[in-house]
Amino acid sequence: MPPALTYDVLIIGAGAAGLMASIFAGRTTGPSHSVVALDGAKRIGAKILISGGGRCNVTHDIVTPADFAGSKRNQIAKVLKTFSADDTVEFFHELGVSLKRENTGKLFPTTDSAKTVLDALLSSVDRAGATLLPEHRVTKASRTDDGFTVRTEQGEFHTRSLILATGGKSLPKTGSDGYAYSFAIGLGHTVTQTTPALVPLVLTDGHWLTRLSGLTMDAELAVANANGKILHRQAGSLLLTHFGLSGPAAMDISRHWIAAHQQDSGTQLLINFLPGRTFDEIEAELVDLTGSHGISGITSVLEDYVPRRLAHMLTAEGASVDPTTPMAQLSKPQRRAVVRALTSLPVPVVRDRGYLFAEVTAGGVPLSEVNLATMESRKCPGLYLCGEILNVDGRIGGYNFQWAWASGRLAGINSANAEATPPQHF
Ligand SMILES: Cc1cc2nc3c(=O)[nH]c(=O)nc-3n(C[C@H](O)[C@H](O)[C@H](O)COP(=O)(O)OP(=O)(O)OC[C@H]3O[C@@H](n4cnc5c(N)ncnc54)[C@H](O)[C@@H]3O)c2cc1C
Structure with missing residues (x-):
């Protein structure tokens, strides 16, 4: 040498x-x-x-x-x-x-x-x-x-x-x-x-959100422990993809989800598709709207809040409610299920995409x-x-x-x- x-x-x-x-x-x-x-x-x-x-x-x-x-x-x-x-x-x-x-x-x-x-x-x-x-x-x-x-x-x-x-x-x-x-x-x-950090998150295979691949919207993501206590929140642009969640909001929260999930496998990721708005506010609005829009289908009302395809899937899949149900015919538990899907939808993250896709x-x-x-x-x-x-x-x-x-x-x-x-x- x-x-x-x-x-x-x-x-x-x-x-x-x-x-x-x-x-x-x-x-x-x-x-x-x-x-x-x-x-x-x-x-x-x-x-x-x-x-x-x-x-x-x-x-x-x-x-x-x-x-x-x-x-x-x-x-x-x-x-x-x-x-x-x-x-x-x-x-x-x-x-x-x-x-x-x-x-x-x-x-x-x-x-x-x-x-x-x-x-x-x-x-x-x-x-x-x-x-x-x-x-x-x-x-x-x-x-x-x-x-x-x-x-x-x-x-x-x-x-x-x-x-x-x-x-x-x-x-x-x-x-x-x-x-x-x-x-x-x-x-x-x-x-x-x-x-990995700043990394996209993968949902269970075939999860209904992956059928909305390509859709981008503002959202707030939250990491919660098994008891529902919020550990971290992150608002920003969210991109739905064929495998799960990407875009700044998902990437930013990824390291917090990974860290919490390593400690407790019951850790949940929740999405609020109406960042800054609470369950109570949205429920009160939907109750008000029932008076003026009683015959409108729930999905058409939700289209004023989120993109149309998402409104449909949130109702049908997120809340298990028939999307054509007229507002006036929604039961209280159904209305609350829709509001929950809009403001704190739990999503089953199975893993992150690893160092090949992580920015840091x-x-x-x-x-x-x-x-x-x-x-x-x-x-x-x-x-x-x-x-x-x-x-x-x-x-x-x-x-x-x-x-x-x-x-x-x-x-x-x-x-x-x-x-x-x-x-x-x-
Ligand atoms: C796709 C992508 C986009 C990003 N965009 C942004 C952005 O727009 N803004 C932002 O702030 N951050 C961004 N980041 C993050 C940012 O690039 C990194 O945080 C930053 O580059 C870290 O700098 P560093 O010098 O510490 O490490 P690195 O940039 O990773 O550099 C380390 C260097 O060490 C060398 N090295 C490693 N081991 C050895 C060895 N054994 N012998 C010799 N050389 C070695 C490597 O070849 C490499 O060149 C992005 C990251 C990725 C992956």
């Missing part, structure tokens, strides 16, 4: 967090020091290119710790406050990428092309004097007396500071397959249980094991962690990239600033 190449800062993983770390490590060290990022993928930035439907939802106009899960909000806040959404806008502006805000609050490049974002990041890495080496999959990372040794098929690399920016397990074909958690564990860290990974290295002012490991001096490898996952809307930008920047600056680490023995 050829002698190890020696660098001041070596980053494993050149996704969003690793590219940000490369830029800021390079800018901080200046030309006298060497920064390299190794990535197993043939082409750097595959996940950035497909993000946001190929448009890259770079960030969100308002980012708060409440938009994330996994770790405590005060821990997440420490990192987010070092690099705000406005800082992201300014950073990309300096790189020549202007961002536009859509009415959802999501920020995209004005070109509507993720390639603009990736190209700008790659040019910035180059200008910062950092080297990117694709097709360098790391198979081992270990501590030495004066730093770290990193093994690839192409040879060994030696570095004073090591940054783990290897992501999670979502979309493994992009290179993030979870293998690199073993590096963190080998260097003294723990990794919490990981599950829930779980990872606990933030308590990292100094959040620097992103340096509390377990292994000279090691830094950033991005999705950490136990933080955000909602849909640009939050996951914001976490990657903020944590990657901190890791880059502080790894480059670090003094030579005294020898450690493990």
